[in-house]
Amino acid sequence: MLTFILRRLLQALPVMAGIVLVCFALLKLSGDPTRILAGERAPDYVRENIRKKWRLDEPWPKQLAFFVGGLVSGELKSYTHERPVGEMLLEGASVTLRLALGAILVAVVLGLLSGIFSAYRPRSALDYAAATGASIGISIPAFWLAMILTLIFGVKLGWFPIGSYKAGRPEYLAIPIATLGLITTALIARLSRSCLLESLSQDYVRTARAKGLSEVRALLGHAFPNALVPIVTVIGTNLAGLMTGAVLTETTCSLPGLGRVIYNAINSRDHPVILGGCLFFALVFVLVNLAVDILYGVLDPRIRHE
Protein backbone atom coordinates (compact mmCIF):
# COMPACT_ATOMS: atom_id res chain seq x y z
CA MET A 1 0.00 0.00 0.00
CA LEU A 2 2.74 2.45 0.97
CA THR A 3 4.65 1.71 -2.22
CA PHE A 4 1.43 2.23 -4.15
CA ILE A 5 0.96 5.66 -2.59
CA LEU A 6 4.58 6.60 -3.18
CA ARG A 7 4.44 5.43 -6.78
CA ARG A 8 1.28 7.40 -7.43
CA LEU A 9 2.80 10.54 -5.93
CA LEU A 10 5.86 10.06 -8.13
CA GLN A 11 3.64 9.63 -11.19
CA ALA A 12 1.92 12.88 -10.27
CA LEU A 13 5.19 14.81 -10.48
CA PRO A 14 5.23 15.09 -14.31
CA VAL A 15 1.62 16.30 -14.29
CA MET A 16 2.49 18.92 -11.67
CA ALA A 17 5.59 19.96 -13.62
CA GLY A 18 3.44 20.15 -16.75
CA ILE A 19 0.94 22.35 -14.99
CA VAL A 20 3.63 24.75 -13.80
CA LEU A 21 5.12 24.88 -17.31
CA VAL A 22 1.75 25.46 -19.03
CA CYS A 23 0.94 28.09 -16.45
CA PHE A 24 4.29 29.83 -16.88
CA ALA A 25 3.91 29.77 -20.66
CA LEU A 26 0.43 31.32 -20.41
CA LEU A 27 1.79 34.02 -18.12
CA LYS A 28 4.57 34.84 -20.57
CA LEU A 29 2.04 34.89 -23.42
CA SER A 30 -0.13 37.34 -21.53
CA GLY A 31 2.46 40.04 -22.11
CA ASP A 32 4.28 42.46 -19.86
CA PRO A 33 2.72 42.40 -16.37
CA THR A 34 4.13 45.84 -15.55
CA ARG A 35 1.57 47.36 -17.92
CA ILE A 36 -1.16 46.38 -15.44
CA LEU A 37 0.96 46.50 -12.26
CA ALA A 38 2.20 50.04 -12.85
CA GLY A 39 -0.68 51.29 -14.93
CA GLU A 40 -0.94 51.98 -18.66
CA ARG A 41 0.54 55.48 -18.47
CA ALA A 42 3.40 54.86 -16.04
CA PRO A 43 6.78 56.22 -17.18
CA ASP A 44 9.36 53.71 -18.35
CA TYR A 45 11.64 54.00 -15.33
CA VAL A 46 8.81 53.01 -12.96
CA ARG A 47 8.21 49.87 -14.98
CA GLU A 48 11.94 49.22 -15.14
CA ASN A 49 12.12 49.37 -11.35
CA ILE A 50 9.24 46.93 -10.99
CA ARG A 51 10.92 44.59 -13.44
CA LYS A 52 14.16 44.74 -11.43
CA LYS A 53 12.35 44.26 -8.14
CA TRP A 54 10.55 41.09 -9.26
CA ARG A 55 13.42 39.88 -11.44
CA LEU A 56 11.35 40.14 -14.59
CA ASP A 57 14.42 41.35 -16.50
CA GLU A 58 16.16 38.00 -16.12
CA PRO A 59 15.99 35.21 -18.71
CA TRP A 60 12.93 33.00 -18.58
CA PRO A 61 14.55 29.85 -17.18
CA LYS A 62 15.93 31.92 -14.28
CA GLN A 63 12.50 33.43 -13.67
CA LEU A 64 10.93 30.00 -13.63
CA ALA A 65 13.58 28.80 -11.17
CA PHE A 66 12.91 31.86 -9.02
CA PHE A 67 9.17 31.10 -8.96
CA VAL A 68 9.54 27.40 -8.24
CA GLY A 69 12.24 27.96 -5.63
CA GLY A 70 10.16 30.64 -3.93
CA LEU A 71 7.07 28.44 -3.91
CA VAL A 72 8.95 25.53 -2.38
CA SER A 73 10.63 27.65 0.31
CA GLY A 74 7.45 29.65 0.90
CA GLU A 75 9.20 32.98 0.39
CA LEU A 76 7.56 33.95 -2.89
CA LYS A 77 5.54 37.14 -2.47
CA SER A 78 2.54 38.50 -4.31
CA TYR A 79 3.27 41.43 -6.68
CA THR A 80 0.28 43.44 -5.57
CA HIS A 81 -0.12 42.56 -1.88
CA GLU A 82 3.55 41.97 -1.01
CA ARG A 83 2.48 39.06 1.20
CA PRO A 84 3.71 35.48 0.98
CA VAL A 85 1.74 33.61 -1.68
CA GLY A 86 1.22 30.59 0.54
CA GLU A 87 -0.43 32.71 3.23
CA MET A 88 -2.88 34.26 0.75
CA LEU A 89 -3.76 30.90 -0.77
CA LEU A 90 -4.32 29.23 2.59
CA GLU A 91 -6.55 32.08 3.70
CA GLY A 92 -8.70 31.64 0.60
CA ALA A 93 -8.58 27.86 0.87
CA SER A 94 -9.92 27.92 4.43
CA VAL A 95 -13.12 29.57 3.17
CA THR A 96 -13.36 27.40 0.06
CA LEU A 97 -12.73 24.19 2.00
CA ARG A 98 -15.70 24.89 4.28
CA LEU A 99 -17.80 25.67 1.23
CA ALA A 100 -16.72 22.52 -0.62
CA LEU A 101 -17.11 20.16 2.34
CA GLY A 102 -20.54 21.57 3.21
CA ALA A 103 -21.69 21.27 -0.39
CA ILE A 104 -20.39 17.71 -0.72
CA LEU A 105 -22.13 16.71 2.50
CA VAL A 106 -25.46 18.12 1.28
CA ALA A 107 -24.96 16.49 -2.12
CA VAL A 108 -24.00 13.06 -0.83
CA VAL A 109 -26.93 12.86 1.57
CA LEU A 110 -29.59 14.20 -0.81
CA GLY A 111 -28.12 12.61 -3.93
CA LEU A 112 -27.79 9.13 -2.47
CA LEU A 113 -31.26 9.27 -0.89
CA SER A 114 -32.79 10.35 -4.17
CA GLY A 115 -30.82 7.77 -6.16
CA ILE A 116 -31.70 4.93 -3.80
CA PHE A 117 -35.37 5.82 -3.85
CA SER A 118 -35.43 6.12 -7.64
CA ALA A 119 -33.80 2.72 -7.99
CA TYR A 120 -36.18 1.21 -5.42
CA ARG A 121 -39.26 2.44 -7.28
CA PRO A 122 -38.18 3.10 -10.86
CA ARG A 123 -40.73 4.77 -13.13
CA SER A 124 -42.75 5.96 -10.14
CA ALA A 125 -43.95 9.56 -9.94
CA LEU A 126 -41.21 10.41 -7.46
CA ASP A 127 -38.57 8.86 -9.73
CA TYR A 128 -39.74 11.07 -12.61
CA ALA A 129 -39.77 14.09 -10.31
CA ALA A 130 -36.22 13.30 -9.18
CA ALA A 131 -35.08 12.80 -12.77
CA THR A 132 -36.60 16.11 -13.81
CA GLY A 133 -35.00 17.86 -10.86
CA ALA A 134 -31.64 16.32 -11.69
CA SER A 135 -31.88 17.34 -15.37
CA ILE A 136 -32.59 20.91 -14.35
CA GLY A 137 -29.86 20.75 -11.71
CA ILE A 138 -27.17 19.95 -14.25
CA SER A 139 -28.41 22.66 -16.62
CA ILE A 140 -28.50 25.52 -14.15
CA PRO A 141 -25.61 27.98 -13.89
CA ALA A 142 -24.35 27.87 -10.28
CA PHE A 143 -23.99 31.62 -10.07
CA TRP A 144 -27.59 32.12 -11.16
CA LEU A 145 -28.90 29.61 -8.62
CA ALA A 146 -26.93 31.55 -5.99
CA MET A 147 -28.57 34.77 -7.18
CA ILE A 148 -32.06 33.28 -7.03
CA LEU A 149 -31.49 31.75 -3.57
CA THR A 150 -30.16 35.11 -2.38
CA LEU A 151 -33.20 36.84 -3.89
CA ILE A 152 -35.63 34.49 -2.15
CA PHE A 153 -33.96 33.61 1.16
CA GLY A 154 -31.77 36.66 1.63
CA VAL A 155 -33.86 39.53 0.29
CA LYS A 156 -37.52 38.47 0.35
CA LEU A 157 -37.55 36.22 3.43
CA GLY A 158 -34.52 37.68 5.18
CA TRP A 159 -33.43 34.32 6.63
CA PHE A 160 -29.77 34.61 5.73
CA PRO A 161 -27.46 37.62 5.66
CA ILE A 162 -26.35 38.98 2.30
CA GLY A 163 -23.16 40.90 1.70
CA SER A 164 -19.51 40.26 2.42
CA TYR A 165 -18.46 37.17 4.31
CA LYS A 166 -17.37 37.57 7.90
CA ALA A 167 -15.01 34.95 9.28
CA GLY A 168 -16.52 32.70 11.94
CA ARG A 169 -20.11 33.41 10.87
CA PRO A 170 -21.32 30.20 9.23
CA GLU A 171 -24.71 31.69 8.26
CA TYR A 172 -22.91 33.57 5.47
CA LEU A 173 -22.03 30.21 3.94
CA ALA A 174 -25.58 28.83 3.91
CA ILE A 175 -26.61 30.12 0.48
CA PRO A 176 -23.37 29.24 -1.33
CA ILE A 177 -23.34 25.78 0.28
CA ALA A 178 -26.97 25.22 -0.73
CA THR A 179 -26.17 26.38 -4.28
CA LEU A 180 -23.19 24.12 -4.90
CA GLY A 181 -24.74 21.34 -2.85
CA LEU A 182 -27.91 21.24 -4.94
CA ILE A 183 -26.03 21.27 -8.23
CA THR A 184 -23.78 18.43 -7.09
CA THR A 185 -26.82 16.59 -5.75
CA ALA A 186 -28.16 16.44 -9.30
CA LEU A 187 -25.01 14.72 -10.54
CA ILE A 188 -24.87 12.21 -7.68
CA ALA A 189 -28.59 11.42 -7.89
CA ARG A 190 -28.38 10.67 -11.62
CA LEU A 191 -25.32 8.53 -11.32
CA SER A 192 -26.38 6.60 -8.24
CA ARG A 193 -29.74 5.80 -9.83
CA SER A 194 -28.21 4.35 -12.96
CA CYS A 195 -25.45 2.50 -11.08
CA LEU A 196 -27.95 1.02 -8.63
CA LEU A 197 -30.30 -0.09 -11.40
CA GLU A 198 -27.40 -1.70 -13.20
CA SER A 199 -26.23 -3.63 -10.16
CA LEU A 200 -29.85 -4.59 -9.33
CA SER A 201 -29.92 -6.56 -12.58
CA GLN A 202 -26.83 -8.57 -11.65
CA ASP A 203 -26.88 -12.25 -10.73
CA TYR A 204 -25.85 -11.77 -7.11
CA VAL A 205 -28.87 -9.56 -6.48
CA ARG A 206 -31.14 -12.16 -8.03
CA THR A 207 -29.52 -14.71 -5.73
CA ALA A 208 -30.11 -12.46 -2.74
CA ARG A 209 -33.77 -12.12 -3.69
CA ALA A 210 -34.05 -15.85 -4.32
CA LYS A 211 -32.85 -16.67 -0.84
CA GLY A 212 -35.74 -14.58 0.46
CA LEU A 213 -34.19 -11.24 1.30
CA SER A 214 -36.56 -8.31 1.25
CA GLU A 215 -36.24 -5.89 -1.67
CA VAL A 216 -34.87 -3.19 0.67
CA ARG A 217 -32.14 -5.49 2.00
CA ALA A 218 -31.27 -6.70 -1.51
CA LEU A 219 -30.97 -3.07 -2.57
CA LEU A 220 -29.09 -1.66 0.40
CA GLY A 221 -27.12 -4.75 1.43
CA HIS A 222 -26.16 -6.15 -1.95
CA ALA A 223 -26.70 -3.72 -4.81
CA PHE A 224 -25.61 -0.55 -3.00
CA PRO A 225 -22.09 -1.56 -1.92
CA ASN A 226 -21.36 -2.73 -5.45
CA ALA A 227 -22.56 0.52 -6.98
CA LEU A 228 -20.33 2.59 -4.71
CA VAL A 229 -17.13 2.59 -6.78
CA PRO A 230 -18.34 4.88 -9.58
CA ILE A 231 -20.26 7.00 -7.08
CA VAL A 232 -17.14 7.56 -4.99
CA THR A 233 -15.23 8.54 -8.14
CA VAL A 234 -17.79 11.20 -8.95
CA ILE A 235 -17.80 12.47 -5.37
CA GLY A 236 -14.02 12.75 -5.55
CA THR A 237 -13.90 14.64 -8.85
CA ASN A 238 -16.64 16.92 -7.59
CA LEU A 239 -14.84 17.65 -4.36
CA ALA A 240 -11.75 18.59 -6.35
CA GLY A 241 -13.91 20.64 -8.71
CA LEU A 242 -15.62 22.43 -5.83
CA MET A 243 -12.27 23.28 -4.24
CA THR A 244 -11.08 24.84 -7.45
CA GLY A 245 -14.02 25.84 -9.58
CA ALA A 246 -16.19 27.80 -7.22
CA VAL A 247 -15.02 31.19 -8.49
CA LEU A 248 -18.43 32.16 -9.93
CA THR A 249 -20.39 31.27 -6.80
CA GLU A 250 -17.77 33.00 -4.67
CA THR A 251 -18.16 36.09 -6.84
CA THR A 252 -21.94 36.13 -6.56
CA CYS A 253 -21.90 35.60 -2.80
CA SER A 254 -18.88 37.89 -2.13
CA LEU A 255 -16.84 35.11 -0.53
CA PRO A 256 -13.08 35.68 -0.30
CA GLY A 257 -12.35 32.09 -1.34
CA LEU A 258 -9.54 30.54 -3.31
CA GLY A 259 -11.22 30.97 -6.69
CA ARG A 260 -11.70 34.64 -5.96
CA VAL A 261 -8.06 35.12 -4.87
CA ILE A 262 -6.82 33.57 -8.11
CA TYR A 263 -9.35 35.37 -10.27
CA ASN A 264 -8.18 38.69 -8.83
CA ALA A 265 -4.58 37.62 -9.36
CA ILE A 266 -5.28 36.85 -13.03
CA ASN A 267 -6.85 40.25 -13.51
CA SER A 268 -3.97 42.11 -11.85
CA ARG A 269 -1.30 39.91 -13.52
CA ASP A 270 -0.07 38.85 -10.10
CA HIS A 271 2.10 36.05 -11.51
CA PRO A 272 3.34 34.49 -8.25
CA VAL A 273 -0.20 34.03 -6.94
CA ILE A 274 -1.42 32.58 -10.24
CA LEU A 275 1.42 30.07 -10.39
CA GLY A 276 1.04 29.15 -6.73
CA GLY A 277 -2.69 28.74 -7.19
CA CYS A 278 -2.30 26.45 -10.19
CA LEU A 279 0.15 24.31 -8.28
CA PHE A 280 -2.23 24.20 -5.33
CA PHE A 281 -5.10 23.10 -7.58
CA ALA A 282 -2.96 20.40 -9.11
CA LEU A 283 -2.00 19.19 -5.65
CA VAL A 284 -5.65 19.04 -4.53
CA PHE A 285 -6.54 17.18 -7.71
CA VAL A 286 -3.76 14.62 -7.26
CA LEU A 287 -4.46 14.06 -3.56
CA VAL A 288 -8.22 13.67 -4.05
CA ASN A 289 -7.67 11.20 -6.87
CA LEU A 290 -5.24 9.27 -4.72
CA ALA A 291 -7.74 9.15 -1.86
CA VAL A 292 -10.39 7.90 -4.28
CA ASP A 293 -8.08 5.17 -5.55
CA ILE A 294 -7.29 4.06 -2.00
CA LEU A 295 -11.02 3.98 -1.23
CA TYR A 296 -11.58 1.70 -4.24
CA GLY A 297 -9.54 -0.97 -2.53
CA VAL A 298 -11.60 -0.62 0.63
CA LEU A 299 -14.94 -0.70 -1.22
CA ASP A 300 -14.08 -3.46 -3.62
CA PRO A 301 -11.60 -6.03 -2.33
CA ARG A 302 -11.09 -7.29 -5.87
CA ILE A 303 -9.20 -4.06 -6.62
CA ARG A 304 -5.72 -4.45 -5.19
CA HIS A 305 -2.89 -1.97 -5.21
CA GLU A 306 0.49 -3.62 -5.50
Add this chain to the structure above:
Amino acid sequence: MNSAPAAIEPAPGAGPWRTLLRRLRRNRAALVALVVIAVLIALALGAAWFAPHAYQDQFRGAEMKPPGTRQLTRRPGELEEASRAFVLGTDVNARDILSRMIYGARVSLSVGILATLVSLALGVLIGLLSGYFGGWLDACLMRLTDTVFAFPSVLLAVAITAVFDKPSFLVVFFALGLVGWTGIARVVRSQVLSVKTLDYIAAARALGAGHGRILLYHVLPNCLGPIVVLGTLSVGGNILGEAGLSFLGLGVQEPYPSWGGMLADAQGHYRDAWWLAVFPGLAIVATVLAFNLFGDGLRDALDPRTQK
Protein backbone atom coordinates in the same frame (compact mmCIF):
# COMPACT_ATOMS: atom_id res chain seq x y z
CA MET B 1 -22.78 4.96 -40.32
CA ASN B 2 -23.64 4.18 -36.76
CA SER B 3 -23.96 0.61 -37.72
CA ALA B 4 -23.68 -0.93 -34.25
CA PRO B 5 -27.30 -0.41 -33.12
CA ALA B 6 -28.73 -0.92 -36.60
CA ALA B 7 -27.02 -4.27 -37.02
CA ILE B 8 -28.88 -5.63 -34.01
CA GLU B 9 -32.25 -4.39 -35.15
CA PRO B 10 -32.96 -6.15 -38.42
CA ALA B 11 -35.88 -4.07 -39.65
CA PRO B 12 -36.16 -4.47 -43.43
CA GLY B 13 -35.24 -1.37 -45.40
CA ALA B 14 -34.20 0.59 -42.32
CA GLY B 15 -30.82 2.30 -42.54
CA PRO B 16 -28.97 3.27 -39.38
CA TRP B 17 -30.06 6.89 -39.63
CA ARG B 18 -33.69 5.93 -40.04
CA THR B 19 -33.44 3.63 -37.03
CA LEU B 20 -32.00 6.52 -35.05
CA LEU B 21 -34.82 8.81 -36.14
CA ARG B 22 -37.48 6.24 -35.29
CA ARG B 23 -36.02 5.76 -31.83
CA LEU B 24 -35.71 9.49 -31.27
CA ARG B 25 -39.32 10.00 -32.28
CA ARG B 26 -40.42 7.80 -29.41
CA ASN B 27 -38.55 9.95 -26.87
CA ARG B 28 -40.89 12.80 -26.02
CA ALA B 29 -38.41 14.79 -23.91
CA ALA B 30 -35.86 14.73 -26.72
CA LEU B 31 -38.46 15.86 -29.25
CA VAL B 32 -39.57 18.77 -27.09
CA ALA B 33 -35.91 19.66 -26.61
CA LEU B 34 -35.36 19.60 -30.36
CA VAL B 35 -38.31 21.95 -30.90
CA VAL B 36 -36.94 24.32 -28.23
CA ILE B 37 -33.53 24.29 -29.91
CA ALA B 38 -35.12 24.99 -33.30
CA VAL B 39 -37.14 27.89 -31.88
CA LEU B 40 -34.03 29.33 -30.20
CA ILE B 41 -32.04 29.11 -33.42
CA ALA B 42 -34.88 30.80 -35.32
CA LEU B 43 -35.05 33.56 -32.69
CA ALA B 44 -31.30 34.07 -32.83
CA LEU B 45 -31.17 34.19 -36.63
CA GLY B 46 -34.22 36.44 -36.93
CA ALA B 47 -33.52 38.56 -33.84
CA ALA B 48 -33.99 41.75 -35.83
CA TRP B 49 -37.55 40.67 -36.73
CA PHE B 50 -38.59 39.06 -33.47
CA ALA B 51 -37.21 41.58 -31.00
CA PRO B 52 -39.80 44.30 -30.27
CA HIS B 53 -37.08 46.92 -29.79
CA ALA B 54 -33.43 47.36 -30.69
CA TYR B 55 -31.08 45.91 -28.07
CA GLN B 56 -29.21 49.18 -27.48
CA ASP B 57 -32.18 51.60 -27.45
CA GLN B 58 -32.58 53.50 -24.19
CA PHE B 59 -36.08 54.72 -23.57
CA ARG B 60 -36.25 57.99 -21.71
CA GLY B 61 -38.01 57.71 -18.34
CA ALA B 62 -38.42 53.94 -18.53
CA GLU B 63 -35.55 52.83 -16.27
CA MET B 64 -36.09 49.54 -14.36
CA LYS B 65 -39.77 49.13 -15.18
CA PRO B 66 -41.33 45.81 -14.09
CA PRO B 67 -42.55 43.21 -16.62
CA GLY B 68 -45.75 44.15 -18.45
CA THR B 69 -45.10 47.89 -18.37
CA ARG B 70 -46.67 49.97 -21.13
CA GLN B 71 -45.84 53.63 -21.14
CA LEU B 72 -45.31 56.77 -23.19
CA THR B 73 -41.60 57.16 -23.82
CA ARG B 74 -39.18 58.34 -26.47
CA ARG B 75 -35.75 57.27 -27.63
CA PRO B 76 -32.93 59.82 -27.71
CA GLY B 77 -33.30 61.74 -30.97
CA GLU B 78 -37.02 61.17 -31.21
CA LEU B 79 -39.24 64.20 -30.93
CA GLU B 80 -42.57 62.54 -30.20
CA GLU B 81 -43.32 60.20 -27.34
CA ALA B 82 -44.93 56.90 -28.27
CA SER B 83 -46.66 54.24 -26.21
CA ARG B 84 -44.36 51.25 -25.90
CA ALA B 85 -44.74 47.87 -24.22
CA PHE B 86 -41.94 46.22 -22.26
CA VAL B 87 -43.09 42.62 -21.83
CA LEU B 88 -40.29 41.51 -19.52
CA GLY B 89 -39.50 44.96 -18.15
CA THR B 90 -36.48 47.20 -18.67
CA ASP B 91 -32.98 47.33 -17.21
CA VAL B 92 -31.02 50.02 -15.37
CA ASN B 93 -30.26 51.77 -18.65
CA ALA B 94 -33.95 51.69 -19.73
CA ARG B 95 -33.36 49.01 -22.37
CA ASP B 96 -35.96 46.36 -23.17
CA ILE B 97 -35.10 43.05 -21.45
CA LEU B 98 -36.98 40.81 -23.90
CA SER B 99 -35.22 42.33 -26.90
CA ARG B 100 -31.84 42.02 -25.23
CA MET B 101 -32.57 38.38 -24.39
CA ILE B 102 -33.49 37.60 -28.00
CA TYR B 103 -30.25 39.15 -29.23
CA GLY B 104 -28.40 37.42 -26.40
CA ALA B 105 -29.47 34.05 -27.83
CA ARG B 106 -27.14 34.78 -30.76
CA VAL B 107 -24.15 34.93 -28.44
CA SER B 108 -25.06 31.89 -26.36
CA LEU B 109 -25.88 29.63 -29.29
CA SER B 110 -23.01 30.62 -31.54
CA VAL B 111 -20.42 30.45 -28.76
CA GLY B 112 -21.89 27.16 -27.53
CA ILE B 113 -21.75 25.56 -30.97
CA LEU B 114 -18.44 27.03 -32.17
CA ALA B 115 -16.63 26.21 -28.93
CA THR B 116 -17.95 22.66 -29.21
CA LEU B 117 -16.58 22.39 -32.75
CA VAL B 118 -13.15 23.50 -31.51
CA SER B 119 -13.31 20.97 -28.65
CA LEU B 120 -14.49 18.23 -30.99
CA ALA B 121 -11.70 18.88 -33.50
CA LEU B 122 -9.06 18.77 -30.76
CA GLY B 123 -10.61 15.93 -28.76
CA VAL B 124 -11.24 13.68 -31.76
CA LEU B 125 -7.78 14.25 -33.21
CA ILE B 126 -6.02 13.61 -29.91
CA GLY B 127 -8.24 10.66 -29.01
CA LEU B 128 -7.77 9.02 -32.44
CA LEU B 129 -4.00 9.41 -32.47
CA SER B 130 -3.66 8.36 -28.85
CA GLY B 131 -5.84 5.28 -29.12
CA TYR B 132 -4.68 4.16 -32.56
CA PHE B 133 -0.93 4.53 -32.25
CA GLY B 134 -0.55 3.87 -28.53
CA GLY B 135 2.96 3.75 -27.10
CA TRP B 136 4.84 6.90 -26.13
CA LEU B 137 2.52 9.10 -28.21
CA ASP B 138 -0.43 7.80 -26.21
CA ALA B 139 1.44 8.35 -22.94
CA CYS B 140 2.35 11.94 -23.84
CA LEU B 141 -1.10 12.86 -25.12
CA MET B 142 -2.85 11.35 -22.12
CA ARG B 143 -0.56 13.21 -19.68
CA LEU B 144 -1.43 16.38 -21.60
CA THR B 145 -5.11 15.51 -21.24
CA ASP B 146 -4.67 14.91 -17.51
CA THR B 147 -2.91 18.25 -17.14
CA VAL B 148 -5.65 20.23 -18.89
CA PHE B 149 -8.32 18.27 -17.02
CA ALA B 150 -6.69 19.06 -13.67
CA PHE B 151 -7.09 22.79 -14.31
CA PRO B 152 -10.31 24.29 -13.04
CA SER B 153 -12.06 25.02 -16.34
CA VAL B 154 -13.48 28.44 -15.48
CA LEU B 155 -10.13 29.76 -14.28
CA LEU B 156 -8.31 28.27 -17.28
CA ALA B 157 -10.76 29.99 -19.60
CA VAL B 158 -10.30 33.23 -17.62
CA ALA B 159 -6.52 32.87 -17.97
CA ILE B 160 -6.81 32.29 -21.72
CA THR B 161 -9.00 35.36 -22.14
CA ALA B 162 -6.44 37.32 -20.10
CA VAL B 163 -3.78 36.44 -22.67
CA PHE B 164 -5.66 38.50 -25.21
CA ASP B 165 -5.91 42.23 -24.72
CA LYS B 166 -9.63 42.72 -25.12
CA PRO B 167 -12.31 40.17 -24.35
CA SER B 168 -14.39 39.42 -27.41
CA PHE B 169 -16.64 36.88 -28.99
CA LEU B 170 -13.76 35.12 -30.76
CA VAL B 171 -11.65 34.89 -27.62
CA VAL B 172 -14.50 33.39 -25.61
CA PHE B 173 -15.30 30.52 -27.92
CA PHE B 174 -11.65 29.84 -28.54
CA ALA B 175 -10.95 29.73 -24.79
CA LEU B 176 -13.92 27.46 -24.05
CA GLY B 177 -12.98 25.20 -26.94
CA LEU B 178 -9.40 24.90 -25.69
CA VAL B 179 -10.65 23.96 -22.22
CA GLY B 180 -13.38 21.48 -23.09
CA TRP B 181 -11.77 18.78 -25.25
CA THR B 182 -10.41 16.46 -22.54
CA GLY B 183 -13.57 14.42 -21.99
CA ILE B 184 -14.04 13.95 -25.73
CA ALA B 185 -10.44 12.83 -26.18
CA ARG B 186 -10.78 10.22 -23.45
CA VAL B 187 -14.01 8.75 -24.81
CA VAL B 188 -12.76 8.69 -28.42
CA ARG B 189 -9.53 7.04 -27.27
CA SER B 190 -11.34 4.27 -25.42
CA GLN B 191 -13.67 3.77 -28.39
CA VAL B 192 -10.69 3.51 -30.74
CA LEU B 193 -9.01 1.02 -28.43
CA SER B 194 -11.97 -1.33 -28.72
CA VAL B 195 -12.56 -0.73 -32.44
CA LYS B 196 -8.98 -1.23 -33.60
CA THR B 197 -8.87 -4.85 -32.47
CA LEU B 198 -11.84 -5.75 -34.70
CA ASP B 199 -11.34 -7.96 -37.72
CA TYR B 200 -12.35 -5.46 -40.36
CA ILE B 201 -9.49 -3.18 -39.34
CA ALA B 202 -7.07 -6.07 -39.83
CA ALA B 203 -8.79 -6.74 -43.16
CA ALA B 204 -8.34 -3.13 -44.24
CA ARG B 205 -4.69 -3.29 -43.26
CA ALA B 206 -4.27 -6.56 -45.18
CA LEU B 207 -5.68 -4.82 -48.24
CA GLY B 208 -2.86 -2.32 -47.94
CA ALA B 209 -4.67 0.66 -46.44
CA GLY B 210 -2.41 3.22 -44.79
CA HIS B 211 -2.83 4.56 -41.26
CA GLY B 212 -4.52 7.74 -42.45
CA ARG B 213 -7.05 5.83 -44.55
CA ILE B 214 -7.82 3.35 -41.77
CA LEU B 215 -8.28 6.14 -39.23
CA LEU B 216 -10.47 8.27 -41.47
CA TYR B 217 -12.64 5.66 -43.20
CA HIS B 218 -12.69 2.73 -40.80
CA VAL B 219 -12.03 3.87 -37.22
CA LEU B 220 -13.62 7.32 -37.17
CA PRO B 221 -17.06 6.27 -38.54
CA ASN B 222 -17.34 3.73 -35.74
CA CYS B 223 -16.70 6.39 -33.13
CA LEU B 224 -19.30 8.79 -34.52
CA GLY B 225 -22.09 7.79 -32.13
CA PRO B 226 -20.34 8.80 -28.90
CA ILE B 227 -18.85 11.84 -30.65
CA VAL B 228 -22.29 13.14 -31.67
CA VAL B 229 -23.67 12.55 -28.17
CA LEU B 230 -20.74 14.20 -26.41
CA GLY B 231 -20.84 17.09 -28.86
CA THR B 232 -24.52 17.76 -28.16
CA LEU B 233 -23.98 17.56 -24.42
CA SER B 234 -20.95 19.83 -24.52
CA VAL B 235 -22.92 22.55 -26.34
CA GLY B 236 -24.89 22.90 -23.09
CA GLY B 237 -21.70 22.97 -21.05
CA ASN B 238 -20.19 25.63 -23.28
CA ILE B 239 -23.31 27.78 -23.04
CA LEU B 240 -22.93 27.61 -19.25
CA GLY B 241 -19.25 28.46 -19.64
CA GLU B 242 -20.00 31.45 -21.86
CA ALA B 243 -22.59 32.69 -19.38
CA GLY B 244 -20.02 32.41 -16.59
CA LEU B 245 -17.34 34.29 -18.52
CA SER B 246 -19.80 37.00 -19.55
CA PHE B 247 -20.93 37.21 -15.93
CA LEU B 248 -17.32 37.94 -14.96
CA GLY B 249 -17.21 40.61 -17.67
CA LEU B 250 -14.94 38.60 -19.97
CA GLY B 251 -17.39 37.85 -22.74
CA VAL B 252 -19.09 39.91 -25.40
CA GLN B 253 -18.81 43.58 -24.51
CA GLU B 254 -21.53 46.16 -23.91
CA PRO B 255 -23.80 47.37 -25.39
CA TYR B 256 -24.19 44.00 -27.14
CA PRO B 257 -26.22 41.77 -24.81
CA SER B 258 -25.36 38.32 -23.50
CA TRP B 259 -27.35 36.42 -20.91
CA GLY B 260 -24.43 36.18 -18.47
CA GLY B 261 -23.69 39.88 -18.85
CA MET B 262 -27.34 40.75 -18.19
CA LEU B 263 -27.16 38.73 -14.96
CA ALA B 264 -24.02 40.62 -13.94
CA ASP B 265 -25.98 43.87 -14.41
CA ALA B 266 -28.69 42.50 -12.10
CA GLN B 267 -26.33 42.26 -9.14
CA GLY B 268 -27.01 44.93 -6.58
CA HIS B 269 -30.59 45.34 -7.79
CA TYR B 270 -32.11 42.34 -6.00
CA ARG B 271 -34.31 44.52 -3.86
CA ASP B 272 -35.76 46.84 -6.49
CA ALA B 273 -35.70 44.80 -9.70
CA TRP B 274 -36.01 41.03 -9.36
CA TRP B 275 -36.84 40.62 -13.05
CA LEU B 276 -33.30 41.61 -14.01
CA ALA B 277 -32.00 38.49 -12.26
CA VAL B 278 -34.78 36.07 -13.18
CA PHE B 279 -35.44 36.13 -16.95
CA PRO B 280 -31.94 35.90 -18.45
CA GLY B 281 -31.22 33.02 -16.06
CA LEU B 282 -34.36 31.19 -17.13
CA ALA B 283 -33.24 31.57 -20.74
CA ILE B 284 -29.88 29.96 -19.91
CA VAL B 285 -31.51 27.06 -18.04
CA ALA B 286 -34.04 26.41 -20.81
CA THR B 287 -31.37 26.41 -23.51
CA VAL B 288 -28.87 24.23 -21.66
CA LEU B 289 -31.64 21.87 -20.58
CA ALA B 290 -32.79 21.49 -24.19
CA PHE B 291 -29.30 20.55 -25.39
CA ASN B 292 -28.79 18.16 -22.46
CA LEU B 293 -32.14 16.41 -22.97
CA PHE B 294 -31.55 16.10 -26.70
CA GLY B 295 -28.06 14.71 -26.03
CA ASP B 296 -29.51 12.19 -23.57
CA GLY B 297 -32.12 11.21 -26.15
CA LEU B 298 -29.43 10.70 -28.80
CA ARG B 299 -27.41 8.58 -26.41
CA ASP B 300 -30.36 6.36 -25.59
CA ALA B 301 -31.25 6.05 -29.27
CA LEU B 302 -27.69 5.08 -30.21
CA ASP B 303 -27.16 2.70 -27.31
CA PRO B 304 -27.76 -0.88 -28.47
CA ARG B 305 -28.48 -1.93 -24.89
CA THR B 306 -31.73 0.06 -24.75
CA GLN B 307 -33.30 -2.16 -27.42
CA LYS B 308 -36.98 -2.76 -27.06
